[in-house]
Amino acid sequence: MDIQTKHIHLNFLALLLLLASTIAFSFLGPDSLKEYSTYGFAILKSLLILFIFMGIGHTRKLSLLYAVLALITLGILITFVLDDVMFRA
Amino acid sequence: MKKDNLGMWLFLASEILIFGVLIFLFQLTYFSNIADFKSASHDLHFYHGTFNTVVLLTSSYFVALSEHTHRRFFLLLAIALGFVFLGVKGYEYYDLTMEGKFPLHFLPMAKGKILFFSYYGFMTFLHLIHVLIGMSFLAYAWYEKEDHKLQQNVGLYWHFVDIVWVFLYPLFYLLGH
Numbered sequence: 033m034d035i036q037t038k039h040i041h042l043n044f045l046a047l048l049l050l051l052a053s054t055i056a057f058s059f060l061g062p063d064s065l066k067e068y069s070t071y072g073f074a075i076l077k078s079l080l081i082l083f084i085f086m087g088i089g090h091t092r093k094l095s096l097l098y099a100v101l102a103l104i105t106l107g108i109l110i111t112f113v114l115d116d117v118m119f120r121a
Numbered sequence: 122m123k124k125d126n127l128g129m130w131l132f133l134a135s136e137i138l139i140f141g142v143l144i145f146l147f148q149l150t151y152f153s154n155i156a157d158f159k160s161a162s163h164d165l166h167f168y169h170g171t172f173n174t175v176v177l178l179t180s181s182y183f184v185a186l187s188e189h190t191h192r193r194f195f196l197l198l199a200i201a202l203g204f205v206f207l208g209v210k211g212y213e214y215y216d217l218t219m220e221g222k223f224p225l226h227f228l229p230m231a232k233g234k235i236l237f238f239s240y241y242g243f244m245t246f247l248h249l250i251h252v253l254i255g256m257s258f259l260a261y262a263w264y265e266k267e268d269h270k271l272q273q274n275v276g277l278y279w280h281f282v283d284i285v286w287v288f289l290y291p292l293f294y295l296l297g298h
Binding site for chain 1: 171174175178179181182184185186189190276277280283284287288290291295298
């Protein structure tokens, strides 16, 4: 399996992860951020489709950028979900 | 970006303008009818929208694999998923029609809700037509097995249809949660 095919597989997994995050955020996230977050996730998903599936930015630097963006998003999501769970408790 | 795909990219840019304007108008209307829009969004079938999102993302994945591995079998899988998308959408339209919310608003509803369902009907139906066109292109690309440029261009179009849905999904299905 070449590196580009691996990227396509990983990108698909990332898209599913982002979709799950979008749903979790829209149900559990703080009201003031819900709308912005769902758009944020939609933009992130579009970037992944645009750069990996449509293949316009298949470079290592960009891949690193997506990874950082995905990690930041995931971090924010976990923070808000934890905050929500603790607040409810 | 390659020269071979320039025409397709220009076409996609014009499509972005159409959907971009519609999404912008939806947002403008939303800000003056927030409560009605959220309530109407809650009336939509969340599971149908989510399932269709997974279906379209998976079909895009198959198209990307087909482009890269040059195996046409993946195109057939993508077309099959397109049919699944159409089936679920058709069932959702039928369900909403039976409930009297769409497309002719049989039930008395708040003005904001009518606006929401009008946007929902127009934008999702426009997207549905794009899915149908995309499926026809995919079938043609599958038939023309030696034409890799055609496959690339069709792939671009199909990924664009996917991106549009990625924006429509939170706009309509997640707004009320």
